[in-house]
Amino acid sequence: MRFIVSEDKLIATRNQSEGSMPISKISSIPQPPINPHFPFNQELQLLLTGKQLLLDDLPFPLEEIQAHYENGYSTYRKGIEYVGKKLVCSRCGNKEGRFFASFPCSRCGERDCRYCRKCIMMGRISECAPLIGWNGPPPKMELPEQVLTWNSHLSEGQAEASNKVKEDISQNQELLVWAVCGAGKTEVLFHGIEAALIAHKRVCIATPRTDVVLELSPRLQSSFPNISIASLYGGSEDRHLFAPLTIATTHQLLRFYQAFDTIILDEVDAFPYTVDDSLKFAAKQARKPTSAMIYLTATPNEKWQRECRNGKRAFITIPARFHRHALPVPEFRWCGNWQKQLSKNKLPNNIVQWIKIRLQAHKQALVFFPHIPYMEKALPILQTLHPEIQAVHASDPHRKEKVQKMRSIEIPILLTTTILERGVTFSNIDVAVIGSEEEIFTESALVQMAGRAGRSAEYPTGTVTFFHYGKTNAMLRAKKQIQTMNLDAFKQGLIDK
Ligand SMILES: [Zn+2]
Numbered sequence: 001m002r003f004i005v006s007e008d009k010l011i012a013t014r015n016q017s018e019g020s021m022p023i024s025k026i027s028s029i030p031q032p033p034i035n036p037h038f039p040f041n042q043e044l045q046l047l048l049t050g051k052q053l054l055l056d057d058l059p060f061p062l063e064e065i066q067a068h069y070e071n072g073y074s075t076y077r078k079g080i081e082y083v084g085k086k087l088v089c090s091r092c093g094n095k096e097g098r099f100f101a102s103f104p105c106s107r108c109g110e111r112d113c114r115y116c117r118k119c120i121m122m123g124r125i126s127e128c129a130p131l132i133g134w135n136g137p138p139p140k141m142e143l144p145e146q147v148l149t150w151n152s153h154l155s156e157g158q159a160e161a162s163n164k165v166k167e168d169i170s171q172n173q174e175l176l177v178w179a180v181c182g183a184g185k186t187e188v189l190f191h192g193i194e195a196a197l198i199a200h201k202r203v204c205i206a207t208p209r210t211d212v213v214l215e216l217s218p219r220l221q222s223s224f225p226n227i228s229i230a231s232l233y234g235g236s237e238d239r240h241l242f243a244p245l246t247i248a249t250t251h252q253l254l255r256f257y258q259a260f261d262t263i264i265l266d267e268v269d270a271f272p273y274t275v276d277d278s279l280k281f282a283a284k285q286a287r288k289p290t291s292a293m294i295y296l297t298a299t300p301n302e303k304w305q306r307e308c309r310n311g312k313r314a315f316i317t318i319p320a321r322f323h324r325h326a327l328p329v330p331e332f333r334w335c336g337n338w339q340k341q342l343s344k345n346k347l348p349n350n351i352v353q354w355i356k357i358r359l360q361a362h363k364q365a366l367v368f369f370p371h372i373p374y375m376e377k378a379l380p381i382l383q384t385l386h387p388e389i390q391a392v393h394a395s396d397p398h399r400k401e402k403v404q405k406m407r408s409i410e411i412p413i414l415l416t417t418t419i420l421e422r423g424v425t426f427s428n429i430d431v432a433v434i435g436s437e438e439e440i441f442t443e444s445a446l447v448q449m450a451g452r453a454g455r456s457a458e459y460p461t462g463t464v465t466f467f468h469y470g471k472t473n474a475m476l477r478a479k480k481q482i483q484t485m486n487l488d489a490f491k492q493g494l495i496d497k
């Protein structure tokens with residue numbers, strides 16, 4: 001598609017008429033004023049409010065979109081902007097030349113139509129592609145009489161954080177909620193979400209992982225039973241649903257533009273959010289200019305921890321679990337050159353002993369390995385101790401099944417990569433990390449893995465052992481972080497010993 005500017009309007013054309021060009025070549029895009037007499041399409045309003053979509057995403061003909069634009073109700077933005085000679089993707093913020101490619105484009109007829117490869121999974125955005133948004137009135141949000149029906153007890157630590165979250169959401173602030181693994185961070189959000197919805201604000205909870213979207217959606221729906229909730233992840237069906245409450249993977253935020261009054265960003269320290277700048281860009285663009293941002297994590301990175309200490313970042317901690325027991329502190333055990341042992345199909349003796357003790361005591365355990373090949377070497381060795389010992393990794397087709405079997409105590413010991421470092425709860429386990437000095441085991445990963453032990457009120461304790469061939473800073477910092485949280489919790493009277 002090509003555009004011409006005529007009489008202060010952008011006119012979309014399908015042919016190569018004179019003076020027409022791809023949208024990114026047009027210097028500035030006029031926005032016609034709202035015509036109050038125009039009978040706008042309410043479905044389009046629901047679909048476009050707070051969004052930035054490609055024509056392909058819209059089940060409406062171009063003529064209808066164009067009519068809404070000419071009457072001031074929808075907007076066109078350049079999918080790709082030129083900043084000097086450099087290209088910038090308006091959707092994902094990509095500026096790196098290597099992430100742009102070009103193709104002979106049948107839509108605009110240019111031989112070299114450039115497009116962004118970085119966000120291509122959300123549909124190709126090219127020099128001739130407009131991002132379409134809404135400029136008319138927002139849809140009305142009808143509220144039920146009772147927004148939140150959840151009436152559970154909050155621990156003392158949770159209650160304090162909950163108040164702060166509520167206050168900061170109301171005042172459009174930024175806040176980091178630093179809650180230890182198993183503190184119950186989701187419950188801390190409920191009153192803040194309720195207050196936002198009552199004020200007719202739009203709320204989004206974004207998380208890096210689809211699993212979490214799938215787990216949170218029914219939980220929130222049962223607490224906010226009369227609120228419509230959009231659950232968004234790759235392949236989900238709610239893509240076009242306008243809802244006061246949205247639960248989405250961070251990738252899905254790429255389709256939003258100035259949509260939310262509150263964004264709650266879960267697991268800000270987790271992959272892929274930490275390594276993909278386009279997701280940070282997307283989270284920023286999805287916020288309204290005046291809005292609240294609540295970050296949740298059990299393990300902020302070093303930079304954020306420093307900012308907290310130096311008073312440069314607003315934060316609140318929940319240093320204790322709801323069951324009032326201290327977090328298990330990892331114990332370090334030197335195990336020599338475990339890689340060399342594995343290459344001879346052996347495991348260090350103290351690791352084997354550790355496993356034997358758990359098997360004899362019928363205590364389940366998670367044993368973390370830094371990489372799949374090591375784990376696969378170790379599995380047959382350990383299966384000679386017990387045939388039901390299993391191993392799991394990210395692309396294991398039986399992953400869900402194995403996790404389920406671990407839950408139902410059919411597997412005594414589960415070997416795993418960092419895939420189970422977070423987001424899973426088994427009620428009564430010990431944790432071992434093999435080769436905890438490996439680079440993949442960052443401070444945050446180590447804290448998360450340790451955080452799998454002692455989570456349930458029934459079994460609030462568990463041992464955590466780091467088997468290593470030389471202590472690293474990450475190991476020392478992880479231990480320190482856990483001890484500091486326990487000390488804070490004790491001082492605040494949130495744990496009993
Ligand atoms: Zn093109």
Ligand SMILES: [Zn+2]
Pocket residue numbers: 089090091092093094116117118119120125
């Ligand atoms: Zn892009």
